[in-house]
Amino acid sequence: MTSKVAPMREAVADLVRDGDTVAIEGFTHLICFAAGHEIIRQRKRDLTLARMTPDVVYDQMVGAGVARKLIFSWLGNPGVGSLHAVRRRIEDRDPAPLEIEEYSHFGMVCRYVAGASNLPFFPIRSYYESDIPEVNPKIVPMTSPYDDGSEVYVVPPLKPDVTIVHAQRADREGNAQIWGLLGCQKEAAFAADRVIVVVEELVDGDVIRRDPNRTVIPGIVVDAVVEEPFACHPSFAQGYYDRDNAFYLAWDAIARDPATLEAWLREWVHGLDSHADYVEKWGAEHWASLRPGPALSGEVDYGSYA
Amino acid sequence: MSVPSSDDGGGTRYSKNELMIAASARLLAGVENCFVGVGLPNIVCNLAQRTVAPELQLVYESGVFGARPRRLPLSIGDPTLATGSTAVTSMFELFAFYLQAGLIDVAFLGGAQIDRFGNLNTTVIGDYAQPKVRLPGSGGACEIAIHARKILVIMRQAERSFVEKLHFRTSPGHSGDPAHDRDRGWSGSGPTNVVTDLATYAFDEETGEMTLRTMHPGVGLEDVRANMAWEPRVAPDLAETPRPTADELRLLREELDPGRIYTK
Numbered sequence: 001m002t003s004k005v006a007p008m009r010e011a012v013a014d015l016v017r018d019g020d021t022v023a024i025e026g027f028t029h030l031i032c033f034a035a036g037h038e039i040i041r042q043r044k045r046d047l048t049l050a051r052m053t054p055d056v057v058y059d060q061m062v063g064a065g066v067a068r069k070l071i072f073s074w075l076g077n078p079g080v081g082s083l084h085a086v087r088r089r090i091e092d093r094d095p096a097p098l099e100i101e102e103y104s105h106f107g108m109v110c111r112y113v114a115g116a117s118n119l120p121f122f123p124i125r126s127y128y129e130s131d132i133p134e135v136n137p138k139i140v141p142m143t144s145p146y147d148d149g150s151e152v153y154v155v156p157p158l159k160p161d162v163t164i165v166h167a168q169r170a171d172r173e174g175n176a177q178i179w180g181l182l183g184c185q186k187e188a189a190f191a192a193d194r195v196i197v198v199v200e201e202l203v204d205g206d207v208i209r210r211d212p213n214r215t216v217i218p219g220i221v222v223d224a225v226v227e228e229p230f231a232c233h234p235s236f237a238q239g240y241y242d243r244d245n246a247f248y249l250a251w252d253a254i255a256r257d258p259a260t261l262e263a264w265l266r267e268w269v270h271g272l273d274s275h276a277d278y279v280e281k282w283g284a285e286h287w288a289s290l291r292p293g294p295a296l297s298g299e300v301d302y303g304s305y306a
Numbered sequence: 307m308s309v310p311s312s313d314d315g316g317g318t319r320y321s322k323n324e325l326m327i328a329a330s331a332r333l334l335a336g337v338e339n340c341f342v343g344v345g346l347p348n349i350v351c352n353l354a355q356r357t358v359a360p361e362l363q364l365v366y367e368s369g370v371f372g373a374r375p376r377r378l379p380l381s382i383g384d385p386t387l388a389t390g391s392t393a394v395t396s397m398f399e400l401f402a403f404y405l406q407a408g409l410i411d412v413a414f415l416g417g418a419q420i421d422r423f424g425n426l427n428t429t430v431i432g433d434y435a436q437p438k439v440r441l442p443g444s445g446g447a448c449e450i451a452i453h454a455r456k457i458l459v460i461m462r463q464a465e466r467s468f469v470e471k472l473h474f475r476t477s478p479g480h481s482g483d484p485a486h487d488r489d490r491g492w493s494g495s496g497p498t499n500v501v502t503d504l505a506t507y508a509f510d511e512e513t514g515e516m517t518l519r520t521m522h523p524g525v526g527l528e529d530v531r532a533n534m535a536w537e538p539r540v541a542p543d544l545a546e547t548p549r550p551t552a553d554e555l556r557l558l559r560e561e562l563d564p565g566r567i568y569t570k
Contacts (some may be wrong), residue, residue, distance in 0.1 A: 027368050027397060028383020052397075053445075079344055090440045104444040105367060106401040113398055124512035125406055126449040128490070129478035134433050150491075180388040181368050182396045183557035238385050245380050295389050 003172040004225045005202065008275060012038040012222035015194045017230045020161035021048040021071075023112075023192065024057060027183030028078055029238060032166040032198045034231035034275040035056050035129075041066040041269055050160055052108045052184065056234065056251045059083040062098065064259045064269070068098035071158070072107040080248050084255035096148040102136060103155065109184045111158035115191030128153075163192035165217065166232050168240065170197050172207040174222025177214040179297075180238025197228045200240050212302075230279050230287060241290040320550050322503050324558055325522055325568050326460065328550035330501045332358055333450060334412060337361040341405070341413035341450060342373075344382050346460050349558070349568045350414070356557050358566060365410060367446040369395045401446065405453045408493035413454035415447050415497075416461050419469045422516050422536050424459065424479030424497030424509060426451065427472040434474060443478050451477035456498045463502035468534035471564055480514030487514055505530050506547055507538075515539055520547040 006014075016022060016039055024032055036057040039047070043066070049058050050071040055078065061067055063085030070086065077083055089098035103111065106126050114122040123142060133139040133153065143161050144150040165185040168175035176197045178185065189195050197217060202225065208215060229240075234247035254264050279287070308497040312322055327350050334340060334354035342351050342364050352375075355362045364373040367384040372392025378385055388394050393406075404410060417426035418441050418516030451457055457479075460465060479497050481487055487496065496514070500507040505521045522529060523546055530538065551556075563569045 028381055029368075029385070029388075072443070074442050075440070076442040078383065087440050091437055102443050104448040105397065105446040106406070106449045108400060109398045124449070125492075126452060128452055128492070129475070129481065130444075130448050131429070131434075131475045132444060132448060178393075180385060181370070181383055181394060183369070184397050185394060187398060238387055238388055243380065285569060292385065 003174050004174050004219070004222060006224045006226060007237035008034060008038050008198070009042075009229055010200070011226050012042055012109060013194050015196055015223055016042075016044055016162050019046045020042055021050055023050040023158075023163045023188045025051060025163060025165055025183055025185050025188040026232070026235065027181055028055075028243070029181040029183065029236060030166040030178065030185070030232055031055055031057050032164050032231050033060075033233060033235060034228050035164045035196065035198060036061050037269045037275065037278070039066055040265065050158060052085060052105055053078065054083060056083070056248060058083045059251070059255055060265070060269075062086050063087060063255060063258075064265050065190045067098065069101065071101045071103075071108075073103045075102075077248060079245070080252055082252070084252070085258075087260060088258070091284045098277070101138070102130065102132070103139065106140065107155045108158075109154050109187065110186050112191045114155065114157035115159040116187045119157060121156055121292035123152040123154050125150075125152055159192060160188065160192040162194045162196065163188045164196045164198065165189055166198045166237065167217065168199065168237055169201045169207070170185040170199045170225050171201045171208050171219070172225060173204055173205070173219035174217070174225045175208045175215055175219045176217040176222070177208060177211070178216040179214060182216065186216050189221055192221075195222045196224045196226060196233050197222050198228050200229050200231075200237055202227045223273060228275050233274055233282070236290075237294065239295075241287065242292055244290055318552060318555060320555055321570055322522070324550050324555060325547065326501050327353060327558065327569065328554045329520075329547050330458065330460055331554070332548075333499050333501075334359045334362060337362055337411050339365055339409070341365050341367065341410050341454055342382070343416070344379060346568055348379060349562055350460070352464035352562050353554065355473055365400075365404065365535055367397070367399045367450075368398060368407070369397050371395065371404065375568050376533045378567065385426055401449060405446075405449060406435050408453060408455070410450075410454045411452045412456045412458060414458050414460060415451060416459060417476070418524070419467050419472050420459060420461060420500070421469060421472050421479070422538075423482050423514050424457070424500070424516060425475050426477040426479065427474045428479060429474040429476045431473055447477040448457070451479065451494065451496070453493050456492055457494065457496060458499045459497055459500040461500065461502055463504045463530075463533045465533055468536075470535045472481060477524070480509060482514060484512060486545065504533060507540070510539060515540050518544060519566075520545045523549060
């Protein structure tokens with residue numbers, strides 16, 4: 001099999017195109033900020049950004065002007081408060097309006113499930129007596145065709161042009177293993193036309209094959225594999241580094257003021273060539289402070305059946 | 307919710323948050339599992355686990371069942387929730403197999419606005435298309451409100467948040483028509499209790515309407531009325547909210563929140 005390993009710059013240049021629907025998934029965990037920064041650096045435009053929880057990464061991207069639309073289910077800086085760049089565009093249309101399409105968490109997950117399963121829609125028991133379907137006509141009531149005649153709501157498939165997910169490790173073909181919170185990365189990856197997997201560590205195929213149950217995304221759906229340690233910062237990678245909560249708190253003040261946000265983007269994104277420069281700029285001491293202690297899993301015996 | 311308070315009898319001092327946490331934790335007596343939010347609900351569940359609900363399993367929408375956090379989680383996706391938990395699932399499984407299938411006993415919700423029937427708004431203040439304040443939206447709240455067997459609400463009480471009419475109904479509560487509510491066929495029975503910084507409420511079984519049950523020590527009916535937009539139903543046996551016990555306060559201060567992040 002051929003290697004899909006590529007530098008971030010090349011992967012984003014080749015696979016993310018102006019006007020695309022892009023999903024950088026990961027629920028609090030494994031959010032690939034480095035990919036978001038590279039998209040900003042390459043000045044992509046008119047993107048539709050899909051994510052259950054837009055988080056600080058999409059506030060940065062929206063603030064940088066790469067997006068025209070958001071598809072989401074929870075819009076905030078988790079544990080901190082608001083996404084101010086996003087709110088400015090929704091509330092004040094400043095500097096331009098931002099189109100939004102919103103769901104609940106279950107609705108968003110099931111949009112990816114429908115997309116990944118090649119289904120025309122997915123039925124869920126949600127949205128009853130809620131105003132959400134009134135503001136999103138894509139959420140449609142339906143009666144079960146079977147005897148009980150249950151009322152459900154259906155959501156349409158979401159098939160991103162590009163899904164970008166981070167994993168702790170993958171081999172050169174893109175077989176990616178994740179542990180800790182799984183979010184909806186598997187569903188978002190299978191649903192997408194193109195997939196970039198970014199990892200803390202590239203490993204030999206043997207390492208993957210020793211523990212196949214841990215493989216969440218198979219190489220068959222992956223177009224590029226990027227090795228980029230600390231690419232989730234200020235989000236976290238279970239077992240590798242903790243969430244940098246101080247940055248999530250700091251972002252609140254940075255994003256409140258458009259000039260401060262602009263200066264931050266200049267200093268931390270446009271002013272740097274790559275994520276490696278970002279890692280160096282934070283400094284070794286910072287990374288050491290985010291390192292968790294060990295908590296090893298036990299081993300299981302798959303058995304040898306030669 | 308950090309207004310300092312003390313009991314009025316010269317006994318142990320406690321904060322309003324400590325009172326709210328203790329009152330909420332007691333509502334979890336005997337509960338087996340609970341969908342936890344970040345902040346106060348998290349510490350409420352941890353206190354309940356050490357007092358009235360030792361078997362309580364903590365469930366997080368991030369896909370964790372049976373969490374045993376070793377530190378106070380900073381968000382519902384904190385890495386401490388995964389380490390040492392009983393199961394980590396995809397979010398699809400958590401919402402489909404655990405929540406939608408009816409396995410969740412209790413969930414905590416809150417919001418910017420609540421009405422007398424426990425409907426909640428976490429979406430917008432003002433008009434949806436041109437909001438005055440854009441709030442986070444549903445997250446999992448809409449389906450949690452429908453499927454968790456009981457919903458507990460913790461909110462600070464004010465006239466602008468306890469409203470006559472929501473600007474947007476994100477998560478359904480009671481409809482005001484009990485026959486309709488019984489026929490809905492949802493696994494959840496809707497909101498059962500509300501705990502505020504002034505009082506606690508239950509929902510009237512006949513009308514589904516929020517009913518004042520207890521007022522916190524030092525709070526009068528006028529304070530309660532001044533901080534909501536409708537005239538509340540009052541339970542015939544209106545009582546004072548029990549103060550936190552010495553044991554509850556010790557657990558909160560020494561074990562659960564030594565940094566006093568949530569209890570100050």
